[in-house]
Amino acid sequence: MTDQEAIDRVLAGETDAFQHLLEAHQGRVARIVGRRVPPDAVEEVAQDAFVRAFQGLAGFRGEAPFEHWLSRLAVLACHDYWRASHRRHEIPESGLSEAAQHWLAGWAAQEAATAEPTRALEVRELLHWALARLTPAERSVVTLVYLEEMSVKEAAATLGWSQVNVKVRSHRARKKLKKLLDEVVDHP
Amino acid sequence: MPLSGEKFRRLTRLWAREHQAQDAPPLPAAWERGVMARVRGLAPSPPEPGWLSFLTAPRPVWRVAWGASLVATGLLVYAVASGDWASLDPGRWLLADPSGLVTLALASL
Numbered sequence: 001m002t003d004q005e006a007i008d009r010v011l012a013g014e015t016d017a018f019q020h021l022l023e024a025h026q027g028r029v030a031r032i033v034g035r036r037v038p039p040d041a042v043e044e045v046a047q048d049a050f051v052r053a054f055q056g057l058a059g060f061r062g063e064a065p066f067e068h069w070l071s072r073l074a075v076l077a078c079h080d081y082w083r084a085s086h087r088r089h090e091i092p093e094s095g096l097s098e099a100a101q102h103w104l105a106g107w108a109a110q111e112a113a114t115a116e117p118t119r120a121l122e123v124r125e126l127l128h129w130a131l132a133r134l135t136p137a138e139r140s141v142v143t144l145v146y147l148e149e150m151s152v153k154e155a156a157a158t159l160g161w162s163q164v165n166v167k168v169r170s171h172r173a174r175k176k177l178k179k180l181l182d183e184v185v186d187h188p
Numbered sequence: 189m190p191l192s193g194e195k196f197r198r199l200t201r202l203w204a205r206e207h208q209a210q211d212a213p214p215l216p217a218a219w220e221r222g223v224m225a226r227v228r229g230l231a232p233s234p235p236e237p238g239w240l241s242f243l244t245a246p247r248p249v250w251r252v253a254w255g256a257s258l259v260a261t262g263l264l265v266y267a268v269a270s271g272d273w274a275s276l277d278p279g280r281w282l283l284a285d286p287s288g289l290v291t292l293a294l295a296s297l
Contacts (some may be wrong), residue, residue, distance in 0.1 A: 015228050022223055026215050034212025042212060043219050047226065054227040108191045121204065127203045146200050147207040174200075181189040181199070 003066040010057055018054055025067055026050075029074045036078035036143060043080050049074040072158050075140070079159070082136035100125045100182055108185045130177050138173035145170045 001009075001020050009017035026046070033046045052073045053060075060069050105124040131139050144155040145166065152170075156163045191199070282289055 016224075018227055019220075019224060020271045022220055030212040030215050034208045035207055042211050043215060046218065047223050050223045051226055051230070055230060075236060108195060123199070123202050124206050126199075127206060143207070147206055157275065160297075177200075178191065181196065185191050 004062060007057055007060060007066070010054070011145065021053070021070075022050060025070050028067055029070065032071055032074040033078055035147075036075075036083050041081060045077050046074070048080075049077040052077060074156050075144070076160075079136060079140045084137055086136050096129045096184060097125060100129070102123070104181065105185050126181075130180055133180055134173055137169060138176065141166055141170045142177070143175045146174070 001017070003021060005022065006017045006020040010021075017067050029041065029049050033042050033049065037045050049070070053070050056073070060066065100122040104126060110168065133140070134142060140159060141155060144150045144158060145152065150158070152163050152166050155161075155170075156166045161169075
């Protein structure tokens, strides 16, 4: 069964045909969601993305592949997860470990421009620490534009924002990230 | 000493690599059953409304606006139908002062 056939059957009232879409695309959705939300929230947010897809299936016009449409819903479900967490003040603002602070300060002071930071653990910790200090909108735009290297146009289409809004917010978020890191380097 | 621009760019590239390398474990079968149980209790929403749907929109404001526009149209039709337009002779107006026509022509260029 193709995606379109499954969609047509679901819209005709055969809800069980949604299982095909679920099986075919859950890996992609899990990957998108897994990169964006804490591990204990992945199942809930991925479920939310599929439920949105089911409810909005009649609005899928088939102009782009189904997986693109579903991916956008998954990104938006993650965005909403962070908005809800932010509203409830649930985002933990854990401090940066001493190891990560020293590593960053040491790396910043290194002369050799070619020296690659290879401490993946510290790089990852810094990333999560910095993202936790951004607003949900900044987090979403930074993830799309800088971490997933999407164009401004693609990010705007995904988030449903104007391109100008994406440019302004991503620029502001980048400046904020730089400032956060500078503070760590200056006061390790 | 702040982080140099070049090092910040390299760090964001490393973050991107790190982010893209993350892989999520497969979702359990119970998760799939949970989604299906949820969607069985729902019905797909109707398609997005067309541009004329405001005529039948349930929000009262649109009904009021629609009613007001009907009344306004009725008044306009009455005014046009009952006016003595022939005696005004708009052709004579235009010949007497063609500047309006010239402005219109320039504006349409």
